Amino acid sequence: MAVSLYRRFRPSTWDKVIGQDHIVRTLINQIATDRVGHAYLFTGTRGTGKTSSAKIFARAVNCLHPQNGSPCGTCEVCLALSNPANTDILEIDAASNNGVDEIRELRENIQYPPSVGKYKVYIVDEVHMLTAAAFNALLKTLEEPPAHAIFILATTEVHKLPQTILSRCMRFDFRLVADKELIALLGRVFDEIGYPYEEKALELLAAHGEGSVRDTLSIADMCLSFCPDRLTADAVLEVLGASDFETLYRLAEAVLTDNPGELLRIVDAVADRGKGISTLGKELAAFFRDLIAIKNVRDYRAGFAERDFPAAKALADASDNYRIARAMDLLAGVENTLRYSTQPRIILEAVLVRAAEMRTDPSLDGLTSRIALLESKLNSLEQNGIRVAAPAPKAQPADAPKAEPPKIEDLVGKYAVSTESAPVFADDEDAPPEADARVREYWGAILTRLREEQYNMLYYSLQNQDDIRLNDTALTLYTKETATLDLLANDTYLTAINRILREIAGPQYTFSVVNAGKKKTLTDQARQSLNDLFGDLLTRNPNKH
Numbered sequence: 001m002a003v004s005l006y007r008r009f010r011p012s013t014w015d016k017v018i019g020q021d022h023i024v025r026t027l028i029n030q031i032a033t034d035r036v037g038h039a040y041l042f043t044g045t046r047g048t049g050k051t052s053s054a055k056i057f058a059r060a061v062n063c064l065h066p067q068n069g070s071p072c073g074t075c076e077v078c079l080a081l082s083n084p085a086n087t088d089i090l091e092i093d094a095a096s097n098n099g100v101d102e103i104r105e106l107r108e109n110i111q112y113p114p115s116v117g118k119y120k121v122y123i124v125d126e127v128h129m130l131t132a133a134a135f136n137a138l139l140k141t142l143e144e145p146p147a148h149a150i151f152i153l154a155t156t157e158v159h160k161l162p163q164t165i166l167s168r169c170m171r172f173d174f175r176l177v178a179d180k181e182l183i184a185l186l187g188r189v190f191d192e193i194g195y196p197y198e199e200k201a202l203e204l205l206a207a208h209g210e211g212s213v214r215d216t217l218s219i220a221d222m223c224l225s226f227c228p229d230r231l232t233a234d235a236v237l238e239v240l241g242a243s244d245f246e247t248l249y250r251l252a253e254a255v256l257t258d259n260p261g262e263l264l265r266i267v268d269a270v271a272d273r274g275k276g277i278s279t280l281g282k283e284l285a286a287f288f289r290d291l292i293a294i295k296n297v298r299d300y301r302a303g304f305a306e307r308d309f310p311a312a313k314a315l316a317d318a319s320d321n322y323r324i325a326r327a328m329d330l331l332a333g334v335e336n337t338l339r340y341s342t343q344p345r346i347i348l349e350a351v352l353v354r355a356a357e358m359r360t361d362p363s364l365d366g367l368t369s370r371i372a373l374l375e376s377k378l379n380s381l382e383q384n385g386i387r388v389a390a391p392a393p394k395a396q397p398a399d400a401p402k403a404e405p406p407k408i409e410d411l412v413g414k415y416a417v418s419t420e421s422a423p424v425f426a427d428d429e430d431a432p433p434e435a436d437a438r439v440r441e442y443w444g445a446i447l448t449r450l451r452e453e454q455y456n457m458l459y460y461s462l463q464n465q466d467d468i469r470l471n472d473t474a475l476t477l478y479t480k481e482t483a484t485l486d487l488l489a490n491d492t493y494l495t496a497i498n499r500i501l502r503e504i505a506g507p508q509y510t511f512s513v514v515n516a517g518k519k520k521t522l523t524d525q526a527r528q529s530l531n532d533l534f535g536d537l538l539t540r541n542p543n544k545h
Helices: 021-033 049-058 078-082 102-107 132-143 177-193 200-208 211-227 233-241 246-256 260-272 277-297 309-315 321-333 335-338 344-356 364-384 408-421 435-450 456-462 481-490 489-504 522-535
Strands: 037-043 089-093 121-124 149-155 170-174 468-471 474-481 510-515
Touching: 021 049, 021 170, 037 049, 049 078, 049 089, 049 121, 049 149, 049 200, 102 132, 132 260, 177 200, 177 211, 200 211, 200 364, 211 233, 246 260, 246 309, 246 321, 246 344, 260 277, 260 344, 277 309, 277 321, 277 344, 321 335, 321 344, 321 468, 335 344, 435 456, 435 468, 435 474, 435 489, 456 481, 456 489, 481 489, 481 510, 489 510
Parallel strands: 037 149, 037 170, 089 121, 121 149, 474 510
Antiparallel strands: 468 474
């Protein structure tokens, strides 16, 4: 029977324990200086090396010639302790031996000295499973064991242990192992067994191992059986039921650009391929986390491939922090629900639609994000103009002669004349006069004070207004924006601006707002010219333009 990778490559010396340097160094120093304690508590996430470290420590404290704090493996004590029948290192499973009778038996046997080594080491795994009576029976022995006895308690749920137990132990917290260390370990393992692999495949395995060495090697075992010839990134995705970069990117883009229809189509396609919905939720949350990291941390790449990074960076730069963080928060909040729900797809779709529909967020931060997005779109329109798609060609009879394509110079000449002779927009008022130095000074100071006094909504609404006029001591804002007019119809906001203006310019100054008039409309001649250019796109929905 083949031995699994995590058992075959279980560390036997300290140099093979990865990701726990703070613990390894402390234990090595204790062994070197002969300052070994009587009770230790190893706690941390599954698969991070708690039991392996306990076994290494148990052999090292008994070794006659330890090498850099590790057991030599060749002395007579090491050889004796390598026999599973030895009685000097006892590993107890507290999950199945959790009663008070088992602990009383341990207390009676602990008096007997070790048979070959210096210490008798008791490794109690999953110690949080002991009953309250068993903990009470263990207390006195744990506090004052015989000089030859050492206890090592291991648990993944330290919060379940009584404080009386915690206070009697030297506690070591095992951390999650970094992805780069897991990747290096996988590379060493596959090189040793002669198994070819893609570097991207190792990155995926490490990411889905979530900091656990055992989980990472278990997934690698499955992949090795799935594709015994060579490990590829596609094979890892298939085994894990995970999604590739393109799928996650398209989902994130749909969420960040208010496109619930597109994201529902993508989720449907993922479900049709048999991918795990819970896995998709976790991956998407991690993808948003990477987006916000590359947006805010200079030169950070977040593990994206060279060909994928530019697209991810562009998507992150086009979105604000609040919008990305909100999507992360919503996805993280339903992780457990997705894991245990009988209808995870419905839950994930509901969360993604909420994340995409920013109008469902009533908070001030949500409103600020929506205003910022609107300003960005308006600035883009101001700089690039409105892009209108060309009309679809009309169907022609099969026997109709093919028309010669028009020459570019003819089209340019035709439409250059028509646009010059008839302006597209009918302007019924002159452009506002350019503000003088005092207007710019007063208006800039007002905006600064509004931001400092946290009138955020008013500040974002007014910061792009440019039609401000000063007549003697009357400062007037001319605007056609309904949102701005509605805000300044509020006496609180209007009073605040007047107060700030008087503090800046003098008590005789006043501020008011004027509706600049109706919207500019397309003239008939201009509409006909646009129809000639773009077909009936404008006439189908003229109010959109």
